[in-house]
Structure formats: C-alpha cells, structure tokens
Amino acid sequence: MIRVSRPLASVKRIVIGRPFSSDRLARQRLPKRFAVPSFAADTVSALAYAPDEIILTLGLSGIGLFAWSPWVGIAVVFVMAIVVTAHLNVIEEYPGGGSDFVVARTNLGPNAGRLAGAALVTDYVLTVAVASSQAGAYIGGAISPLAPFQTGMAMAIIALLALVNLRGARESARLVSLPVYTFIALITITLVWGGIEACRGTLGLSPHAGSYPEPGEGEPVALTALGGALVLARAFSSGLPVVSGVKAITNTVPVFRPPKARNACITLVISGAMTAVLFLGVMLLALATRVSLSPREAEGARVSEATPVLGQIAEAIFGAGSLMSLAMLAMATLVLCIAANTAFTGLPVLTAALARTGYIPRVFASRGDRLVYSNGILLLAGLAEIVVLATGANITLLIHMYIVGVFMTFTIGQLGMFRHYTKKHRVAVRLKERQRFARKRAVSLVATVCLALVLLTVATANFLLGAWVTLAAVAFMWAAMTIISRYYSRIFSKLALGHDEDLGRWPIAAPAPLDGKDPTRGIVLLTQLNRPAIRAIKDAMASPHLSLQAVAVKTNDSAIDTLSTEWLRRKIPIPLRVINSPYRALLAPLDDYVRSFTRTYPRDAVVVYIPEFLVGHWWESIMHNHVLRRVTTRLEKYECVTVRRVPWDLDGSEHEASIASYTNPAVKELAP
Missing domain, CATH: 3.40.50 (Rossmann fold)
Known part of the structure; x- marks a missing residue:
C-alpha cells in the first residue's frame, strides 16, 4: 500500500502547532483576566493616535479651536456611554455572538443583516489596517532608518498577528495581556501624577508648547474655509475609534467562559469605563500642558512626527528624555502592534456566522486545527494587507475610511434592537415585564437616533476624505452576499429531500461474481x-x-x-x-x-x-x-x-x- 508524503502538513504543524481535539474547546474559552486586555486592546490602543488626530485637526484653525479639545473628548465619551449601554442589551438578548449582524438579520430581515455583516467585515479589516499602520509609524519615528518602510512594517505586523492567532485564541490572549496591562498602568500613573501636579500648580508644559500654526498654515486654505463647525466635526470623527472596540466583545461572546453573557457584559463595562476615563484624562492634560501637533517645522523637526501626544504629556510631567516618557512611547508602540488582535478574534467568529447563514462560502464555518476559524483569520489578514498597501499606511486617510462603517453597524443594530423589544413588549403579559421591555426599547430608540446623527455627521464630514471608499466597499460586499445567498438557496432547493418525499424503489443488489474474478x-x-x-x-x-x-x-x-x-x-x-x-x-x-x-x-x-x-x-x-x-x-x-x-x-x-x-x-x- 502506498503512503503519501505530507511535507506541507509537516511545515504547517511546525508553524501552527499540533492540532487540538474538539473536547479541548472549553479550555480555549477566555477568563476575564485575559478577555479584558484582549478586547480592550482595540479601544485602549486608540489612545495612542485618536488624541493626536483630534489635536492635529483642531490645529488647522490655529489656537482658537484648540481649547475645544476637551469638549470634543467629552462628546466622544458620551457616544461611548450610549454604545456600551445599548450593547449590554445586545449581549443579554443574543449571547450566541454575531453582534449587530444577528440582531439586524433576525429583526430587520436578510437585507439588513447582509448590510450589517458587510459593514462589520469592513470595520474589522480597517481596524487591523489602522492599528498596524500606526504601529509602523511609531517604529519608524523611533528608528529613523526604518521610517521609509512604514508600509512594509505594517504588513509584517499583520502577518505576525495572523500567525499568532492561527495558533489559538487562548495563546494570543496570553501574549497581549502583559503589554496591554502595562500600557494602561503607565497611562494611569502619568494621569494621576499630572493631576497632582496640576492641583499643586507645578505642572510643566510640553517642550513643544506654543508651536501652533496660523489659520491655513500647513493645509490648503480651502479646508480652513469650511469653518469651525466642519473642523470640529472632523476632530470628533477622529476621536471615535476609541468607541469601535465595543463590537469585538458583543460579536465574540461565545469565546468567554461560562456564564458567557455575564462575563462579556462585565468585560464590556470595564473596557468602556477604563477607556473613557483614560481618554478624558489624556485630553485634559493635553490642554493643560499645551501639547502641540501642528504640521509646521519646530527646531528643525516636524513636531507631529517627533513626539505624539502621550509622549509630550510624559515629557511635561517627568521631563524630556525621562525613563517614563521613553517607556510610554515604547509600550504604546507594542500595544499598537497587538491592537489588531481583537479583530483577529472577532472577524473569524463573524465570518463563521455569515457562512452558516449562507451569505459567504461555507468553508468559513469550519474550525481549523487549533480550534479557531482559520479561513476567517487568513481572509482578514489578506484584506488588511491589501488596504495597507493601497493606502500607503496613511493613518489619517484610514481613520476617515474606518469610522463610517463602525457607526453604520451600530445604527442598524440598535434599530433592530428597538424592533426586537417592540415585539417583546407587545406579547408580554406581566406588568413588570412590559415595563422592563419598555425601558429597554426606550434605550434602543435613543441609541438609534443618536448613532444615526453621529453616522450622518462623520459621513458628511469625511465623505471626500475617504468615507466614500468604505460606503462603496460595503455596497459591493452587500451585493456579493446577496448573490451568494440566492445561489445557496437555489442549490438547497434542488438537492434537499422533502420530508415526505418518495425515494422510489431500492434496486435489488446483483449477486457477487462467482467466475473467479476478485470479489x-x-x-x-x-x-x-x-x-x-x-x-x-x-x-x-x-x-x-x-x-x-x-x-x-x-x-x-x-x-x-x-x-x-x-x-x-x-x-x-x-x-x-x-x-x-x-x-x-x-x-x-x-x-x-x-x-x-x-x-x-x-x-x-x-x-x-x-x-x-x-x-x-x-x-x-x-x-x-x-x-x-x-x-x-x-x-x-x-x-x-x-x-x-x-x-x-x-x-x-x-x-x-x-x-x-x-x-x-x-x-x-x-x-x-
């Protein structure tokens, strides 16, 4: 008998590891101590670039609008509170995962479900692209010879993250825990120490304080002429990535340890509250220390490229070149390298749900050797590599593309939740149940209206800056999912047996040959x-x-x-x-x-x-x-x-x- 050599299987085992049997699936569930950093990495890592983008955008109008930066931060935190509160209901009602996709498909129909699914896929791809591109920028800023290779570094980070996640969800969660916890601790120490110094009146200023541009300097005059309202809207949009991590938790409830829904809700509240507090603290200290990220030249170097917001705050509090400021920048770079891990956890679960529904090829519904949805991981890595290569790892362009899809998903999901609670309120008999469903329906209605207004704002402010690309991509994926869904429906109708279908007469088996031929x-x-x-x-x-x-x-x-x-x-x-x-x-x-x-x-x-x-x-x-x-x-x-x-x-x-x-x-x- 011939045995077939399997060199590719041997290489796969060396790179990914030995396969896990299905009975080990329960051991791949994430406890809260790993889930919090794993899912908070997306939102917390946004602290390394969202404040920068807000301040840089406000700097377009000079010092006049810079004082509005804390108010922009408060608006972002207000939106985060709405999103977190609304998605606690999503986790409670739909603990099987799938997030806004399942909510939309169940309550608004298949067309809305495909739209939410397409927007979610876009969100996850751009999450990876944004985080890896910013990580490449940080590395290039720290090591000058690597600066021209930002795109290549971002693509290498994506490939490395894909490999780590192919080895299993629990292993990847362990790898990200220590850096994320360290980054959070460094920011907390910086904010607390800065707050104490501010109360004492001894808070220093950023080494780059006061380097604000004049209106129109460093940017086309036509952009400045759009007015303060448009600048504030774009600054608001630039800060919204800190909200996007919510989707990862609601989409991946099945990866939590039992009780899954309760642990997912706790993780969501902890991640949201922690990120909101840190984000507001960073914005307030940035104003107090007069952080500047203007595109003008300052002492022979571009300030926006030399020192990001977190670095300038640390320098103002602990001194330029201090160990704390260097550690802050180094850890921010590391967290950015792993921030995309949340997408590598969330999108494969989403693609599995889409495949089981018949919206994408069924191959994405199968688990790989290490109990993860390997095909979904590979799809995410491939699409993110293409986006990074096409945009040249331009973080500002990627954020303009990114945030539209996020709030499209949130809006559709909350509209579905409003209809869900309307149905439950209609059939509820007990008074307490009707009152509870009425309260939850009111929350969903408020969330739908607020998120729709945010979506309209970011789509209008960023349409020509890249949002149109995201809208076009979502429309294309929706059309592709529709075609695939109709194809599977046609195949099923032709191949499936009816419940009472007559299978006809079974043939009578011919006798085995007795003429000496091999039986x-x-x-x-x-x-x-x-x-x-x-x-x-x-x-x-x-x-x-x-x-x-x-x-x-x-x-x-x-x-x-x-x-x-x-x-x-x-x-x-x-x-x-x-x-x-x-x-x-x-x-x-x-x-x-x-x-x-x-x-x-x-x-x-x-x-x-x-x-x-x-x-x-x-x-x-x-x-x-x-x-x-x-x-x-x-x-x-x-x-x-x-x-x-x-x-x-x-x-x-x-x-x-x-x-x-x-x-x-x-x-x-x-x-x-």
Missing part, C-alpha cells in the same frame, strides 16, 4: 443525505458486492446527527457507519478507514462511491468545499481501491451522466 466490497462516502447521496446509494446497490455500507464522518460542525436520524426514518436498506473525528477533519479519517478496511479484507477489492453535483460555472465551485474530491485524489494512490464518482447535474433533475471511474492498474477489470 468486491462497496463503500458509499457521505457528508449529508440529499438527492446526490441517494443516487450514489442506488448505484452502489445495483452493483454486485460481497458487502455494502455507507460511511460518514462526524465533526464538531457537521450535520451527521441529522443524517443518522433521517437514515433510520427513511429505512435505507444498507448500514450506516459513523466515524468520529476529534480533530474536525474529513480527509484523514476517511483515508484511515478505507486503508483499515483493505487490511481487514486483503483479498477483496474495494469500490468507493462518491456522490457529487456538477455546477454550471467555474465561480460556483468556489462556494463548495470539495472535500470528497480530495478524498478521491488520496484514495487513487492505493492498490485494490476503485473510486467511482456519481455525478448529479444541477441543471437537470436526475441527469443520466455516466459514472466517472478512477481505477488503479491492479483492478482495471472492475471499471464499468
């Missing part, structure tokens, strides 16, 4: 019970075999339980053998079973029947896993094994296509 034993490989499977079973029963059985593999995500129930209910006259696959693979268990079968009956040839359906266009093949085709390729390598593919034409009912046979030279006489 054969038949195996029908199945993944589900549908029309192509019934066709393969009937073809196998009509052929002469010493024995015949159907074989299916039970994985964590398969529908084998349903198959077994239907098998008994429909009284299919051949035995069904179910193979358990603890590592969620189909190919290896089937391969091992067939090889063991040939060892059990060494004198008999084995005929393996594989049902398949024929698609009409090349792009339709992307929608299917084709795992049984890979089984065909593997089994062709073995002696005494014949593989017969039983085709089903989707364009006809029971198309009489000839059976394609792949036969080894040792058993050529078995081919029809």
Whole structure:
C-alpha cells in the first residue's frame, strides 16, 4: 500500500502547532483576566493616535479651536456611554455572538443583516489596517532608518498577528495581556501624577508648547474655509475609534467562559469605563500642558512626527528624555502592534456566522486545527494587507475610511434592537415585564437616533476624505452576499429531500461474481443525505458486492446527527457507519478507514462511491468545499481501491451522466 508524503502538513504543524481535539474547546474559552486586555486592546490602543488626530485637526484653525479639545473628548465619551449601554442589551438578548449582524438579520430581515455583516467585515479589516499602520509609524519615528518602510512594517505586523492567532485564541490572549496591562498602568500613573501636579500648580508644559500654526498654515486654505463647525466635526470623527472596540466583545461572546453573557457584559463595562476615563484624562492634560501637533517645522523637526501626544504629556510631567516618557512611547508602540488582535478574534467568529447563514462560502464555518476559524483569520489578514498597501499606511486617510462603517453597524443594530423589544413588549403579559421591555426599547430608540446623527455627521464630514471608499466597499460586499445567498438557496432547493418525499424503489443488489474474478466490497462516502447521496446509494446497490455500507464522518460542525436520524426514518436498506473525528477533519479519517478496511479484507477489492453535483460555472465551485474530491485524489494512490464518482447535474433533475471511474492498474477489470 502506498503512503503519501505530507511535507506541507509537516511545515504547517511546525508553524501552527499540533492540532487540538474538539473536547479541548472549553479550555480555549477566555477568563476575564485575559478577555479584558484582549478586547480592550482595540479601544485602549486608540489612545495612542485618536488624541493626536483630534489635536492635529483642531490645529488647522490655529489656537482658537484648540481649547475645544476637551469638549470634543467629552462628546466622544458620551457616544461611548450610549454604545456600551445599548450593547449590554445586545449581549443579554443574543449571547450566541454575531453582534449587530444577528440582531439586524433576525429583526430587520436578510437585507439588513447582509448590510450589517458587510459593514462589520469592513470595520474589522480597517481596524487591523489602522492599528498596524500606526504601529509602523511609531517604529519608524523611533528608528529613523526604518521610517521609509512604514508600509512594509505594517504588513509584517499583520502577518505576525495572523500567525499568532492561527495558533489559538487562548495563546494570543496570553501574549497581549502583559503589554496591554502595562500600557494602561503607565497611562494611569502619568494621569494621576499630572493631576497632582496640576492641583499643586507645578505642572510643566510640553517642550513643544506654543508651536501652533496660523489659520491655513500647513493645509490648503480651502479646508480652513469650511469653518469651525466642519473642523470640529472632523476632530470628533477622529476621536471615535476609541468607541469601535465595543463590537469585538458583543460579536465574540461565545469565546468567554461560562456564564458567557455575564462575563462579556462585565468585560464590556470595564473596557468602556477604563477607556473613557483614560481618554478624558489624556485630553485634559493635553490642554493643560499645551501639547502641540501642528504640521509646521519646530527646531528643525516636524513636531507631529517627533513626539505624539502621550509622549509630550510624559515629557511635561517627568521631563524630556525621562525613563517614563521613553517607556510610554515604547509600550504604546507594542500595544499598537497587538491592537489588531481583537479583530483577529472577532472577524473569524463573524465570518463563521455569515457562512452558516449562507451569505459567504461555507468553508468559513469550519474550525481549523487549533480550534479557531482559520479561513476567517487568513481572509482578514489578506484584506488588511491589501488596504495597507493601497493606502500607503496613511493613518489619517484610514481613520476617515474606518469610522463610517463602525457607526453604520451600530445604527442598524440598535434599530433592530428597538424592533426586537417592540415585539417583546407587545406579547408580554406581566406588568413588570412590559415595563422592563419598555425601558429597554426606550434605550434602543435613543441609541438609534443618536448613532444615526453621529453616522450622518462623520459621513458628511469625511465623505471626500475617504468615507466614500468604505460606503462603496460595503455596497459591493452587500451585493456579493446577496448573490451568494440566492445561489445557496437555489442549490438547497434542488438537492434537499422533502420530508415526505418518495425515494422510489431500492434496486435489488446483483449477486457477487462467482467466475473467479476478485470479489468486491462497496463503500458509499457521505457528508449529508440529499438527492446526490441517494443516487450514489442506488448505484452502489445495483452493483454486485460481497458487502455494502455507507460511511460518514462526524465533526464538531457537521450535520451527521441529522443524517443518522433521517437514515433510520427513511429505512435505507444498507448500514450506516459513523466515524468520529476529534480533530474536525474529513480527509484523514476517511483515508484511515478505507486503508483499515483493505487490511481487514486483503483479498477483496474495494469500490468507493462518491456522490457529487456538477455546477454550471467555474465561480460556483468556489462556494463548495470539495472535500470528497480530495478524498478521491488520496484514495487513487492505493492498490485494490476503485473510486467511482456519481455525478448529479444541477441543471437537470436526475441527469443520466455516466459514472466517472478512477481505477488503479491492479483492478482495471472492475471499471464499468
């Protein structure tokens, strides 16, 4: 018997690690001590660039609007409070994950669900692009020779994060915990010490204090002419990334330890409150120390590139070149490198939900070797790499693109929650229940109106600066999801068996050959019970075999339980053998079973029947896993094994296509 070498599998094991069995899934759940830094990394890391963008935007009008920076910060925190409060209800009502996508699809219909899903995918991709690009900028600012390679560094960070997450959610959470906790501690110490000095009247000023530009300096005059209101709106938009991390928690409730919903709510409140306090503290100290990030030259260096806001605050409090200021910048750089980890945790869960709903290819619903949705991780990494390369890692452009999709998702989700509570209030009987649902409905209504106004503001202020790209991307993905959903609906209607559908007469098996030819034993490989499977079973029963059985593999995500129930209910006259696959693979268990079968009956040839359906266009093949085709390729390598593919034409009912046979030279006489 021929054994196939697997060099690629060996490389994969070295890079990613040994596979985890499905019974270890519970051990991959995140406790709160790991969940808080893992999910707070997205929002906390925004402190390393959101204040910079606010102050830089306000600096366009000179010192006049700079005094408004704390008020912009308060507006951002107000929005965060609304989002956190509203999403506590989302976690309570939809603890299965999926966040605003599930809410919109369930309460507003499939079109709204696809729109929310498309916006969420865009959010996650841009989250990775923003965080990795800013990390590359920090590294380039600290190490001058690397400055021209900011785009390349951002892409390298994305690749590294993808690799870490492919090794498993718990391992990636452990890696990010220490840097995030350290970064939070450094900011807290800085704010507390700065507050004490401010109360004493001994607070120093930033080394770059007072380097404000005149109106129009460093930017086109046309931009300044838009007026203070537009500048404030853009500054407000630039600070909203600190709110975006909420989606990661509500989308990934299943990765928390039980009680999942309660732990997710606690994590959301802690992350939101902590980020809001730190963000307001940074904005107030930035005003008190007269931080400046103007694009003008100051002492031979561009201030905005030389020292970010956190660095200038630390210099004002602890002194220029102090250990604390250097540690703050170094840790901010490290946290930015891992901030995208929240997206690598959230988007694969989202794509799995989209795949199970039939909005994207089903391959994204399968867990990989390390109990993570590997295909979703690879998709996120690939799309983020493309965005970074296309934008040249321009952080300002990426933020303008980013924030529109975030609030589109929030708005759609809260509109869905309003309708959800309206339905519950309508059918509630007890007075206390009606009052509780009325309060929650009021929260959802207020959140919907406020978030819609924020969405309108950021879309208007940033439309020409990059928001239109996000809107176009969301529209494109919505259209693609619609096409894929209709395709799967058509396929299901053609392949699925009706509950009481007559399967026709089962053929009477022909007697085994007695003329000296090698006897054969038949195996029908199945993944589900549908029309192509019934066709393969009937073809196998009509052929002469010493024995015949159907074989299916039970994985964590398969529908084998349903198959077994239907098998008994429909009284299919051949035995069904179910193979358990603890590592969620189909190919290896089937391969091992067939090889063991040939060892059990060494004198008999084995005929393996594989049902398949024929698609009409090349792009339709992307929608299917084709795992049984890979089984065909593997089994062709073995002696005494014949593989017969039983085709089903989707364009006809029971198309009489000839059976394609792949036969080894040792058993050529078995081919029809």
